[in-house]
Amino acid sequence: MLAKLNLGVPKSVLEEPQIFAVKTHDFDNNLTRYYQRFYINVNRSKFDKWLLSYVPSDVRILYNSVYKNYEKDGKLYKVNYISSQKKQYLHCKILIGADGAISKVRKQAFNNHTPDKYISIQKWYKTKNSMPYFLSVFDRELTDFYSWVIKKDKHLIIGSAFKKGDDPNKKFDLLISKLLKHGYDIGDEVKKEGTYINRTRKLKQIALVNEKVALVGEAAGLISPSSAEGISYALSSGYKLAKAINKGIAFEKNYKKSMRKLVLNIFIKNIKIPAMYNSHIRKMIMKSGLNNLKILS
Ligand SMILES: Cc1cc2nc3c(=O)[nH]c(=O)nc-3n(C[C@H](O)[C@H](O)[C@H](O)COP(=O)(O)OP(=O)(O)OC[C@H]3O[C@@H](n4cnc5c(N)ncnc54)[C@H](O)[C@@H]3O)c2cc1C
Known part of the structure; x- marks a missing residue:
């Protein structure tokens, strides 16, 4: 999506190391495989600020402000x-909710079929160890989603997404003890953070437009249900909505139409889920060696 938008990421936004492999550690089947991937390792806060720098100067941005709700006022909101x-x-004439996984705009404008809610916990550890890959961990005892470890500069970030109500803090501690047991050296804890993450398992959980209220990004439920990647969907839906609105105030049909491919993409990702998350199928795929990367010693 960055390439399509003709954007090149500045060095100041990148974090070390840039990585080209995913190490998949399947704790259920005690299997490890490497796969080639092309990721960009960024400092998320700097990345978001860099994207904001593209907002035209005639757009007023209110920082440190909290959206509460909206009311209909004649033809306006x-x-x-x-x-x-x-x-x-x-x-305003058109209200756009770009307010992420716990969108208040969505809650008010679309009151049904919200995506499955997960709680994501991340802890940062100071470490001198190198980690030239993104580690993904699959373990049914922890979550029916996945856990991850990534090195960003001097820190190792360990995270996971847990079902709401599934004792996330306890499960997170279990993840750490399992990583230690498997020989990962994680360093000293620096900070902990948490937020919600959406998992769109059914297409009816995607909400795009109701009257003149439109949603983009994770607020709309646009996030990969297999990998929890949502940045490209957020950029793409934002672009498509802008194009539709630029054609005229009656943008609703155009926006929905332009989003068909993206919605189909999420449908296809859902079909892929058993191959990643059913431990028997995953075992077969990992054992087959399909697409795996041989690490040279
Ligand atoms: C731990 C974690 C790791 C992730 N890693 C990746 C990754 O590696 N790659 C990837 O593609 N995706 C990743 N994602 C998903 C990705 O972050 C989101 O899908 C993406 O940021 C969605 O973009 P968005 O603009 O829709 O929402 P967000 O980026 O969540 O932005 C929403 C904004 O709205 C603001 N907001 C919310 N409510 C209000 C309010 N009431 N008033 C004012 N402001 C409000 C928020 O503060 C925020 O700035 C990750 C998610 C998590 C939780």
């Missing part, structure tokens, strides 16, 4: 928000 610790509002 009255948007209520808090800024500088004061209740404020503004009016």
Whole structure:
């Protein structure tokens, strides 16, 4: 998506190391395989700020402001928000929810079929060890999704996505003890962070537009249900919505139509899920050596 948008990532946004392999560690079957992948390892906060630098100067951005809700006001929407610790509002013809996994815009405009909610916990560890791959861990005892380890500069970030209500903190501690047991040297804990992550398992969990309220990115449920990657979907849906609105105020049909391929892509990712998440099928695939990368010693 970055290539399609003709964007080249500046060096200042990148984190060491740049990685070309995924090491898949299947704790269920005690199997390890490497696969070639082309990822960009970034500092997420710097990446987001870099994208914001492309917002035209005639667009007003309100930082440190919290969107609360909207009300219909004739043909317009009255948007209520808090800024500088004061209740404020503004009016708009079209309201776009780009507010991520726990979208308040979505909650109000579309009250059914929300994507499956997972809680993602990440801990940062200071380490001198190198890790020239992205580690993905599959373990049914931990989660029916997956866990990951990635090196960013001097830190190792260990994360996982757990079903809501599935005792995430306890499961996270179990992940750490399992990684240690498997010989991973993780270093000293620095910080812990957590958030929600959406998993769109059914197409009816995708919500795009209702009257003049539109959603993009994870708010719309646009995120890979197999890998939890959502940045390219967010960029793509934002682009498609902008194109549809630029054609005219009656953008709803055009937006939905332009999103068909992306929605189909999420449908196909769901079909792929058993191959990744059913431990018997995964075992067969990993044992077959299909597409695996031989690491030279
Ligand atoms: C731990 C973790 C790791 C991930 N790793 C990857 C990865 O490697 N690659 C990948 O492609 N995807 C990854 N994802 C998914 C990816 O981050 C999201 O899918 C993507 O950022 C969605 O973009 P978005 O713009 O829709 O939402 P977000 O990036 O979540 O942005 C939403 C914005 O809205 C703001 N907001 C929310 N509510 C309000 C409110 N009420 N008022 C004001 N502002 C509000 C938020 O602060 C945020 O800035 C990861 C997700 C997690 C949780």
